[in-house]
Amino acid sequence: MKTEDIALFHRIVETGSLVEAADILNLPKSTLSRRLQALEDELNVKLFHRQSRAMTLTASGSHFYDKTTPMLATLEQTLSELSGQEAQVAGHLRILIFPIPEILHITHAIFEFMDLNPELTVEIIVSSEPKDMIRNNIDLAFMLEDAFNENEMVARHIIDETVHFFASPEYLERAGKPLTPEELPAHNSILFRYPNGRIFNEVPFGKEKTLSVTGNLCVNSLGTCLEATLMGRGISMMPLPIAQEYVENGKLVMLFEDVEPYEGKCFLVYPSRRFISLASQRFIDHMMLALETCIQNGACDRQAKTKGAIKPLI
Structure with missing residues (x-):
C-alpha cells in the first residue's frame, strides 16, 4: 500500500469531489480514479459512495480517514527525524x-x-x-x-502591525474632522469584511476602547479600501504602510495622531x-x-x- 495513495485519498475526502481533487492536484481525473480504485481493491472495502457530482465517505471510508490522519502525520515526523534538518524536501x-x-x-x-x-x-x-x-x-x-x-x-x-484611521481632505472638508472618539460613529466609515465572513465594524480605538461604526460601503481588499478612502468615500482603518505615501503627499490625513494606535x-x-x-x-x-x-x-x-x-x- 503506497502512502501517496493514502494522501490522495485524503485530498478527495477534503474536497468532496474527484474532479476538484484532480484539478487541485493537477492530475488527470482518470489517474486519480484508478489509484483510488487500486486502494479500495487492496483494502477490499468501498471507501466512497460515488454520486454524479460528489463523493461521500462510507462508514469504512470514514474509519480509514480518521485512523490514517495521525498515521500520516507520524510518518512525516519520522521522515523528518531520519533525514535530518539538512536534507532537501520535495x-x-x-x-x-x-x-x-x-x-x-x-x-x-x-x-x-x-x-x-x-x-x-x-x-x-x-x-x-x-x-x-x-x-x-x-x-x-x-x-x-x-x-x-x-x-x-x-x-x-x-x-505586529499598527493600524490608524485615515480620510481624504475632501471628505473632511465635506463632513468635518472628528476630534474625539465620540464623533467617529457619526461619520461614514469604510467597513471591511474578513475572509471568515465577519464585518469589521467594532473597531479598536487606542488600546482600551472599542467603537461601533457604520458605513454605506464594505470591502474585502485593502487596495479597494485605500482607493475608496482616496476618493473621499469615508473614514477607513488601515495599516500605516498602506497609506504612508498618500499621507506624505497630502492626499490622505491620519486622524487621532495623539492616540496610541491599535496593533493588528x-x-x-x-x-x-x-x-x-x-x-x-x-x-x-x-x-x-x-x-x-x-x-x-x-x-x-x-x-x-x-x-x-x-x-x-x-
Whole structure:
C-alpha cells in the first residue's frame, strides 16, 4: 500500500469531489480514479459512495480517514527525524497570503526556501476572499487575526502591525474632522469584511476602547479600501504602510495622531485536523527564522513620516 495513495485519498475526502481533487492536484481525473480504485481493491472495502457530482465517505471510508490522519502525520515526523534538518524536501506547497504590507518580505522568504529545496514546487495565492483551506488543499496561510477560526487552525504569531484611521481632505472638508472618539460613529466609515465572513465594524480605538461604526460601503481588499478612502468615500482603518505615501503627499490625513494606535497581528496558520507534511514543517521553521532575522536586522522595520514625525511601525 503506497502512502501517496493514502494522501490522495485524503485530498478527495477534503474536497468532496474527484474532479476538484484532480484539478487541485493537477492530475488527470482518470489517474486519480484508478489509484483510488487500486486502494479500495487492496483494502477490499468501498471507501466512497460515488454520486454524479460528489463523493461521500462510507462508514469504512470514514474509519480509514480518521485512523490514517495521525498515521500520516507520524510518518512525516519520522521522515523528518531520519533525514535530518539538512536534507532537501520535495513535493508541492499551496500558500495563501492575505494582502498585508509585509507581503514582499514573505514572498522573498518563500523564494529563499525554494532555493534551499529545488525539488519543491510552490503555488502562492494572494487573496482576501474566504477560502476553506482544507477543501482548497491550502497547506499554509498568512492571515490577520479574526480572519480565521481558531478552533480549526494552529496559529503562529509572526508580525505586529499598527493600524490608524485615515480620510481624504475632501471628505473632511465635506463632513468635518472628528476630534474625539465620540464623533467617529457619526461619520461614514469604510467597513471591511474578513475572509471568515465577519464585518469589521467594532473597531479598536487606542488600546482600551472599542467603537461601533457604520458605513454605506464594505470591502474585502485593502487596495479597494485605500482607493475608496482616496476618493473621499469615508473614514477607513488601515495599516500605516498602506497609506504612508498618500499621507506624505497630502492626499490622505491620519486622524487621532495623539492616540496610541491599535496593533493588528498576523499569523502563520495551518489546519489543525490535517496532517502536516515534512515540507510544511520545514517551511514553518524557515519562515519563523527568516522573519525574526528580518525584524532584528532592520530590513522589516519601516519608518513612516507623518507631518515630520518619525513613527516606527514594528
